[in-house]
Amino acid sequence: MRARLSLTAGALAAALSLVTAAAAAGPGSAPDHARNDLPSDLRRDPGSTPGSGPDLRAERGPAHTSDGQPGLLAPVLPRLLRQGAATSTDPVRSTVSPGVTLTRWDEADPRGAQRFSLLTVDPSVPGVSLDYAGPRRVSGTATLPTLLSPAYNGPGTVAGVNGDFFDIGDTGAPLGTGRDVERGVLHARLSGWTSSFAVDRQGRPWIGEVPLRASVKQRPGLRITNLNSPFVEPGGIGIYTAAWGTTSGYRVTSGQKRGVRMVLVRGGKVVRTRAKLPSGQPIRGVLLVGRGPGAKALGTLRKGARLDVTWGLQGGPRMAISGNKVLIREGLVEVVDDRVMHPRTAIGIDRDTGEVLVLVVDGRWTWSRGATMVELAATMADLGADEALNLDGGGSTTMITRGADGRLGVVNAPSDGSLRKVANGLQVRYRPPGG
Incomplete structure (x- = not known):
């Protein structure tokens, strides 16, 4: 003391x-x-x-x-x-x-x-x-x-x-x-x-x-900025998993509704890609949410494409x-x-x-x-x-x-x-x- x-x-x-x-x-x-x-x-x-x-x-x-x-x-x-x-x-x-x-x-x-x-x-x-x-x-x-x-x-x-x-x-x-x-x-x-x-x-x-250290094997250029964060960094891509809870819609893009995109990955494959963000839905798989350049990059992914997303610290x-x-x-x-x-x-x-x-x-x-x-x-x-x-x-x-x-x-x-x-x-x- x-x-x-x-x-x-x-x-x-x-x-x-x-x-x-x-x-x-x-x-x-x-x-x-x-x-x-x-x-x-x-x-x-x-x-x-x-x-x-x-x-x-x-x-x-x-x-x-x-x-x-x-x-x-x-x-x-x-x-x-x-x-x-x-x-x-x-x-x-x-x-x-x-x-x-x-x-x-x-x-x-x-x-x-x-x-x-x-x-x-x-x-x-x-x-x-x-x-x-x-x-x-x-x-x-x-x-x-x-x-x-x-x-x-x-x-x-x-x-x-x-x-x-x-x-x-x-x-x-x-x-x-x-x-x-x-x-x-x-x-x-x-x-x-x-x-x-x-x-x-x-x-x-x-x-x-x-x-965070995160990557997508098939698309190494994708910039992952967040994992289960309150919001995705502008221009970045966030990962949301079942640990997050239910989807939060545009709350995770700070209210931004244009220039956003979600891609749902399940079993290592893209099963859904949309320009609208869902709210209140269970997350079954890995949900990618992009803003601005991040959304544009996600927009190049097609349903059925192979996508292996990994993360750690x-x-x-x-x-x-x-x-x-x-x-x-x-x-x-x-x-x-x-x-x-x-x-x-x-x-x-x-x-x-x-x-x-x-x-x-x-x-x-x-x-x-x-x-x-x-x-x-x-x-x-x-x-x-x-x-x-x-x-x-x-x-x-x-x-x-x-x-x-x-x-x-x-x-x-x-x-x-x-x-x-x-x-x-x-x-x-x-x-x-x-x-």
């Missing part, structure tokens, strides 16, 4: 009052919650309302990518002053399972109070594993407890957090890359939204770019899930925004220990203001992360762990005041060796 030094008695007193107010809800309480319950912190603080920040009169910044909520702008204060006047409660640690630990603490500086929840996961411990947790179809959403339930993603879940940014106002599908250990590659893009957390075939975690990871920005790369902070505060979720890797660090920062509450991107990266670096990635935040920020009674419960305070339905999550499993 970070060491702090005081600069001025006045600044320290102000920070102490903030951290005392934040600590009133008690990060160490972390009771065992029934599935889908909100943490007692929310119920115990009736004076707070969803979306309330440290100062409702504060200047508003840009909206969060997924939920469109504007973030409060943090006061411009020298970093040395903020660090010197910062205070922290003693961390409260609990063992979730062998190899998985939960740590909670509060901090405060002249910008306001913050609450942190940290999962430390050691993938080298026998029985511990990380996986993608998603709904039954890519174009669907569910609350994190539902996604982590045995009915959706198998037994053995001991913890998890929300994952990728997603198309919250339309299809609900995630924006980036997703690979499940059991189900394989579910969604991906050739470019954009490819920054991901992944685990390789040897079980080693890494953070980097994980783009660069680097061949065993599992992968995207975020939007790399926070830390090879020990260096890569983000620059130190003004806009939101609830945040991040994942990082400590190369010295091999541990995976999963952090959530509560925000939009009077007792926890959220964090800027620079603050998030700095916290991850202080915790030991050599690489770190920003996952979806805002009202999506949710962390769940298994309690002493064996049930999964929420340990942070989602800013909506209720559990948001999200596109996917990161699943932490523990299965006793030989069990």
Whole structure:
């Protein structure tokens, strides 16, 4: 945990009052919650309302990518002053399972109070594993407890957090890359939204770019840009499979109706080609959707033509899930925004220990203001992360762990005041060796 030094008695007193107010809800309480319950912190603080920040009169910044909520702008204060006047409660640690630990603490500086929840996961411990947790179809959403339930993603879940940014106002599908250990590659893009957390075939975690690699054997010139994405890149060609769900019509072409085409491939042959996009129909086979030049290229295919469509991910990871920005790369902070505060979720890797660090920062509450991107990266670096990635935040920020009674419960305070339905999550499993 970070060491702090005081600069001025006045600044320290102000920070102490903030951290005392934040600590009133008690990060160490972390009771065992029934599935889908909100943490007692929310119920115990009736004076707070969803979306309330440290100062409702504060200047508003840009909206969060997924939920469109504007973030409060943090006061411009020298970093040395903020660090010197910062205070922290003693961390409260609990063992979730062998190899998985939960740590909670509060901090405060002249910008306001913050609450942190940290999962430390050691993938080298026998029985511990990380996986993608998603709904039954890519174009669907569910609350994190539902996604982590045995009915959706198998037994053995001991913890998890929300994952990728997603198309919250339309299809609900995630924006980036997703690979499940059991189900394989579910969604991906050739470019954009490819920054991901992944685990390789040897079980080693890494953070980097994980783009789609797709091709058509008989037509190597076809440019495949998307797999089960909320929309096809302009000029590109998207692949849609049964994992997507039912066809979404012109929603996947961003409303574009001219210069589009669909080609349905089944059993390695073209069985249908049309200039109109169907909606609400089951996908039986591989559906190719083109826009502009992509549609023109698809228009040269004829019914009955042989077509072998293949896809995978660069680097061949065993599992992968995207975020939007790399926070830390090879020990260096890569983000620059130190003004806009939101609830945040991040994942990082400590190369010295091999541990995976999963952090959530509560925000939009009077007792926890959220964090800027620079603050998030700095916290991850202080915790030991050599690489770190920003996952979806805002009202999506949710962390769940298994309690002493064996049930999964929420340990942070989602800013909506209720559990948001999200596109996917990161699943932490523990299965006793030989069990």
